[in-house]
Amino acid sequence: MVVSKPGPSLFETPCYIVDAPVVPGIKGTLEWEYFSAGGENPESFYRAFSSDVLEAAFNTPKDRLESLFGQQKQGIVIKASEEQIRAISEHTSHSTKQTKAETKGPVNILKDRAIISSRFGQLFVASSERFEQLRDLNTAVAFMNINQGGMILPVYHTKITWLVMVAQGKGLFEMVGSQSQRQGHYQIVRGCLSVGDFLVIPAGHPITATATGDSNLSTVAFGINAHNNKMNFLAGQKSIWRNVDREAKELSFNMPAREVEEILQKQRQSYFVAGPEQRQQQQYVSSILDFVF
Numbered sequence: 001m002v003v004s005k006p007g008p009s010l011f012e013t014p015c016y017i018v019d020a021p022v023v024p025g026i027k028g029t030l031e032w033e034y035f036s037a038g039g040e041n042p043e044s045f046y047r048a049f050s051s052d053v054l055e056a057a058f059n060t061p062k063d064r065l066e067s068l069f070g071q072q073k074q075g076i077v078i079k080a081s082e083e084q085i086r087a088i089s090e091h092t093s094h095s096t097k098q099t100k101a102e103t104k105g106p107v108n109i110l111k112d113r114a115i116i117s118s119r120f121g122q123l124f125v126a127s128s129e130r131f132e133q134l135r136d137l138n139t140a141v142a143f144m145n146i147n148q149g150g151m152i153l154p155v156y157h158t159k160i161t162w163l164v165m166v167a168q169g170k171g172l173f174e175m176v177g178s179q180s181q182r183q184g185h186y187q188i189v190r191g192c193l194s195v196g197d198f199l200v201i202p203a204g205h206p207i208t209a210t211a212t213g214d215s216n217l218s219t220v221a222f223g224i225n226a227h228n229n230k231m232n233f234l235a236g237q238k239s240i241w242r243n244v245d246r247e248a249k250e251l252s253f254n255m256p257a258r259e260v261e262e263i264l265q266k267q268r269q270s271y272f273v274a275g276p277e278q279r280q281q282q283q284y285v286s287s288i289l290d291f292v293f
Helices: 051-058 062-068 082-090 132-137 246-253 257-264 276-292
Strands: 015-017 077-079 116-118 121-126 139-146 150-157 161-168 170-179 186-193 198-201 207-212 217-224 231-233 272-274
Touching: 051 062, 051 150, 051 207, 051 272, 051 276, 062 257, 116 272, 121 150, 132 139, 139 150, 139 207, 207 217, 207 276, 246 257, 272 276
Parallel strands: none
Antiparallel strands: 015 077, 116 121, 121 139, 139 217, 150 207, 150 231, 150 272, 161 198, 161 217, 170 186, 170 207
């Protein structure tokens, strides 16, 4: 797979290439493109995930999500009004790069604070930017713990390929693969995880995992091509959509920006959330309490 780069903004024409998040593929012999914006032409990779995962990720019923991801059918190049183009062009995006002190010597990632955490899980990473011995090898090391019943929100890495081994517990995962040239649909890889299992997560492939059974799901991972990697979440309060202009969202999903943001912001959690099964149990208990009181 190769990285798919979005084209330039066409400010002097009635059409506009929406500045919405695009997930790149991986360098290889074939060319694939990932489109995260809602739609059927081209298909959004969100539609490859199961409805249970999407409902848990966005904290939104299936019918509303189907409406969100099924409205846009105009293709990549979308006709926009002059007002929309002007509004988008006036916004500028600023990225801040945090610098951390360089560390030498043995690497013990559990001594540091988790880079992301919530009551449903934690992720610890020793990055190549911080550790000299890892930078020389262009590698990273990570430990992730998903609490019982929890789920990591759909996420992808821009550069790094992770080699993951399950150290504790059981779980399920879903990962978006390449797009079929014949059918035009994204392939989805689903599977069960247990102690000793080995999983490869290529760069640019959206993935989510859930801890099942009666224990936490813990994994250790070794990352290749780690330098300048960015971890991008596709749902939750810290998702890539928080930096996208209202006008771009409206064009991407072919829905009023207010409705799009209402759905995208319905999930109040970040990074790790209640998984599908735990979410259904919570809804069941909530419905009983509503009936009683």
